Amino acid sequence: MTSIEDKIRSAATRNHELLGVLSMTDYAIPGFENQKMYIADLENQAKKNAAKLASLKSKHLVELREHEQYRDSIVRRFMYKIGGKKDKFEARAAKEEREYFDVLQEEHRETEVKKNLESALAQARQASAELEAVVERHKTAQRELNSLYNDIFSGPTPQFPEEDEREQAFTSAQVNYHEARMRAESQIHAIGMLEQARQRMVNALHAMQDALSASRLDMFGGGTMADVMERNALSQAEVHISQARMDMMNAQRMDGAIKDLPPVKISHGNLVGDVLFDNIFSDMDFHEKIKRSNLEVERCAQALKQEIQGAQHRHEGMEGELRDKERQLKDTRTALQAVREMAFERTLNGSSGELELPPAYGEQRVVM
Numbered sequence: 001m002t003s004i005e006d007k008i009r010s011a012a013t014r015n016h017e018l019l020g021v022l023s024m025t026d027y028a029i030p031g032f033e034n035q036k037m038y039i040a041d042l043e044n045q046a047k048k049n050a051a052k053l054a055s056l057k058s059k060h061l062v063e064l065r066e067h068e069q070y071r072d073s074i075v076r077r078f079m080y081k082i083g084g085k086k087d088k089f090e091a092r093a094a095k096e097e098r099e100y101f102d103v104l105q106e107e108h109r110e111t112e113v114k115k116n117l118e119s120a121l122a123q124a125r126q127a128s129a130e131l132e133a134v135v136e137r138h139k140t141a142q143r144e145l146n147s148l149y150n151d152i153f154s155g156p157t158p159q160f161p162e163e164d165e166r167e168q169a170f171t172s173a174q175v176n177y178h179e180a181r182m183r184a185e186s187q188i189h190a191i192g193m194l195e196q197a198r199q200r201m202v203n204a205l206h207a208m209q210d211a212l213s214a215s216r217l218d219m220f221g222g223g224t225m226a227d228v229m230e231r232n233a234l235s236q237a238e239v240h241i242s243q244a245r246m247d248m249m250n251a252q253r254m255d256g257a258i259k260d261l262p263p264v265k266i267s268h269g270n271l272v273g274d275v276l277f278d279n280i281f282s283d284m285d286f287h288e289k290i291k292r293s294n295l296e297v298e299r300c301a302q303a304l305k306q307e308i309q310g311a312q313h314r315h316e317g318m319e320g321e322l323r324d325k326e327r328q329l330k331d332t333r334t335a336l337q338a339v340r341e342m343a344f345e346r347t348l349n350g351s352s353g354e355l356e357l358p359p360a361y362g363e364q365r366v367v368m
Helices: 004-025 028-072 074-082 086-152 161-219 223-254 271-276 280-349
Strands: none
Touching: 004 086, 004 280, 028 086, 028 161, 028 223, 086 223, 161 223, 161 280, 223 280
């Protein structure tokens, strides 16, 4: 029968290796759990986005049909004209065109959201797969270490109450570390979403500047092309802001302290009216509306900057807490290993009585 001494000597090297693996892979378990929640949230968003896109495509076809009926109906135009209701026809045609382009624009926004969600999901799944491999390594090492200790400390160990005490302290430190790690990981994801929103807001500001440039050109006789350039730039700005709000919503799921962005109204004017009644006064009026919209985008960008700073400050606090929990985890693991080694030594020496315990984790000197 293998003696305790032989078991201890044969297990010493492997025990050291396994503790090293656990120390290097502690981060993976909370990171993997957080990643799974993030993926589930993205998949839920993708499901809602798919349903909304399907609804918009159906609505798109209806609005297109109604728009073309008014745009291409010579007979209907003639009937309104001879009835002295030409203005009413033009207003109805403009309404149908506006409703069609509104649906088209919303469909475009949701299509961009779909692309972003697909990209985010691909990246999240890749990161999850990498973390899962590390988690499996951690679990394998933990199972082997547990088996090793169970082989040595099998059955009740009332003769080693000190070992039980240190094991309980280690288990508690492990739970606290995992919770702190999950909070810090969530905050990192939140900041990543905020930074992505910031870039989208930068793109929105650039689009607003393009709209202002096109508007100035329109005031100096830019014609229909300038009108189209204006609307295209404004539409792009609105898409970027919509995407930034989606990023903010994702960030808020991970950090409830993040506030909503202030509302932004992008003025689009009336394309049909501007083409039919284009003059310097309408161009100047629309230019002022674009300037007001630009100020709202700038205020929104400033609010986002403040939210990023607040999230980074909270992350610094979480990182400090995580470092403390990590130190406690390492110290309790070291203390547990030390008391077990002392138990081994007492068993080998045949001594009795209480163990001379090493310092508790707060006083333990960690040998690197």
